[in-house]
Amino acid sequence: MMALPLISPNICNLEPQGFYIHIPFCRRKCFYCDFAITTGKTELQEHYVEVLCQEIALIAKESFPYTAALKTIFFGGGTPSLLKPCQIDEILQTINRYWAIANNAEISIEINPGTVTVESVKAYRSLGINRISIGAQAFQDQLLDLCGRGHSVTEIYEAVAATKQAGLDNFSLDLISGLPTQTLSQWQESLSQAIALEPKHIAVYDLTIEPSTAFNKRYRAGVNPLPNDESTVEMYLMARDRLQGAGYNHYEISNYALPNYQSRHNLIYWHNQPFYGAGMGATSYINQYRIDRPQKMREYLAMVEAWTQGNSPINPPQISDREALFDTLMQGLRLAQGISFEHLINRFGSASIQETIPQLEAYSPHWVTISPTHLYLTQPEGWLFSDEVIGSLFTYFFDCPHPI
Numbered sequence: 001m002m003a004l005p006l007i008s009p010n011i012c013n014l015e016p017q018g019f020y021i022h023i024p025f026c027r028r029k030c031f032y033c034d035f036a037i038t039t040g041k042t043e044l045q046e047h048y049v050e051v052l053c054q055e056i057a058l059i060a061k062e063s064f065p066y067t068a069a070l071k072t073i074f075f076g077g078g079t080p081s082l083l084k085p086c087q088i089d090e091i092l093q094t095i096n097r098y099w100a101i102a103n104n105a106e107i108s109i110e111i112n113p114g115t116v117t118v119e120s121v122k123a124y125r126s127l128g129i130n131r132i133s134i135g136a137q138a139f140q141d142q143l144l145d146l147c148g149r150g151h152s153v154t155e156i157y158e159a160v161a162a163t164k165q166a167g168l169d170n171f172s173l174d175l176i177s178g179l180p181t182q183t184l185s186q187w188q189e190s191l192s193q194a195i196a197l198e199p200k201h202i203a204v205y206d207l208t209i210e211p212s213t214a215f216n217k218r219y220r221a222g223v224n225p226l227p228n229d230e231s232t233v234e235m236y237l238m239a240r241d242r243l244q245g246a247g248y249n250h251y252e253i254s255n256y257a258l259p260n261y262q263s264r265h266n267l268i269y270w271h272n273q274p275f276y277g278a279g280m281g282a283t284s285y286i287n288q289y290r291i292d293r294p295q296k297m298r299e300y301l302a303m304v305e306a307w308t309q310g311n312s313p314i315n316p317p318q319i320s321d322r323e324a325l326f327d328t329l330m331q332g333l334r335l336a337q338g339i340s341f342e343h344l345i346n347r348f349g350s351a352s353i354q355e356t357i358p359q360l361e362a363y364s365p366h367w368v369t370i371s372p373t374h375l376y377l378t379q380p381e382g383w384l385f386s387d388e389v390i391g392s393l394f395t396y397f398f399d400c401p402h403p404i
C-alpha cells in the first residue's frame with residue numbers, strides 16, 4: 001500500500017491553516033442525522049482519543065514541510081462535549097506538539113444542550129477554546145422530541161447560561177427550518193428566542209431529508225407534515241428579515257454573524273482552502289487531495305492501526321485543477337462577498353474567468369451579479385436558487401447533470 005499522498009508543494013503552495021477534529025459520540029441519533037457518529041459507546045471514548053492522537057501524529061509526519069501556524073481548530077461531531085475536558089486537552093496538546101497554534105487562533109467546539117456545565121465550559125476556556133457552537137435547532141419541546149433531539153428547550157437555556165457564566169460570550173446557535181409539522185409562527189418564535197439569547201453567530205439550516213435517516217422512512221419533501229416549498233422559502237426570508245433586523249450580517253447562505261464574528265474555520269471551506277482533518281468520518285483537503293476517513297468506528301480504528309505500521313489504506317486521486325476550480329466557484333458562491341476575479345486569476349489563471357463568466361451570464365442580474373471585481377449570487381433570489389446555478393455550472397464543467 002502507498003503512503004498518504006499529502007505533499008507536493010510544487011503543485012499547490014497553499015498551506016493548511018485549519019484543523020477539523022471529529023468526535024463521533026452522541027447519546028442517541030437524531031432522526032434527521034446522517035453524520036458519522038456512534039451512540040452509547042462511552043467505554044470507547046478513551047481508546048478513540050488515543051487513536052485520534054496517533055492519527056494526528058501521522059498527519060504531522062506526512063505533512064512535513066507544511067508548518068504554518070494553525071489559525072483555526074474545530075472540534076465537531078457528533079457531540080464533542082461528551083468527552084471530558086482532559087481528553088480535549090490531550091488532543092490539543094498533541095496538535096500543539098507538531099504545529100504552532102496562532103495566538104489569536106479561533107478554537108471552536110460543538111456542544112449539545114444537556115452536556116455542559118459552567119465548570120466544563122470554564123475548563124474549555126482554560127484550554128484555549130474561545131468559541132462554542134450550540135445545537136439548539138428549535139425552541140419548542142414538541143419539535144425537539146419529534147426530531148429525536150434528546151434535550152429540552154430548558155436545557156438550551158441552561159447551556160447558554162453556563163456558556164455566559166463561564167465568561168465565553170462568543171457562541172453560535174444552530175437552528176433548523178422546514179421541520180415536520182413546523183409552522184411559520186413556531187419558526188418566528190425560534191428566531192426571536194435565539195436572538196434574545198444574544199449569540200454572536202446564528203446558523204440556519206433548511207432541513208434536508210437524507211436517505212439513511214429515520215426521517216426518510218417517515219417523511220417526503222413537500223408531503224404533509226413537511227412544510228411545502230412555499231413555506232420553506234417564507235421561513236428562509238423570515239430568518240433573513242428578523243436576523244438582519246437584529247444586526248446580524250447574512251454573510252453566507254445559511255449563516256449570520258454580528259460584525260467580526262464570522263466562523264473563521266468555516267470560511268476556510270467556503271474559500272476552498274486546504275485544511276487538516278482527523279477522526280472517524282473526517283475529511284481533509286491538502287495539496288488538492290480530498291481524503292475521507294471511514295465512517296464506521298471499526299474501519300477507522302483499523303485504518304489508523306494500518307497507518308501506524310506504515311500502510312496507509314488511503315490513496316485517493318488528486319483533484320484536478322478543473323475540479324478545484326468548480327469547487328472554488330461552488331463554495332465561494334455561498335458567500336455574500338462571492339469570489340474575487342483576482343483570487344481566481346491567481347489560483348487558476350485568467351482562462352478560468354473567460355470560461356466561467358459566459359456560463360453565468362444567463363443568470364445575470366437576477367440570480368448572479370457580475371461586478372467589475374467579483375462574482376456573487378444576487379440576494380436573496382440567487383441564494384434561493386443556488387442549486388440551479390451550481391447545478392448548471394456542474395453540468396458545464398463535467399458534462400453531466402449535478403447529482404444534487
Ligand code: SF4
Nearest residue numbers: 026029030033077078
Ligand atoms: S446531536 Fe448532531 S451529530 Fe449527534 S445525532 Fe444529533 S444531529 Fe447527529
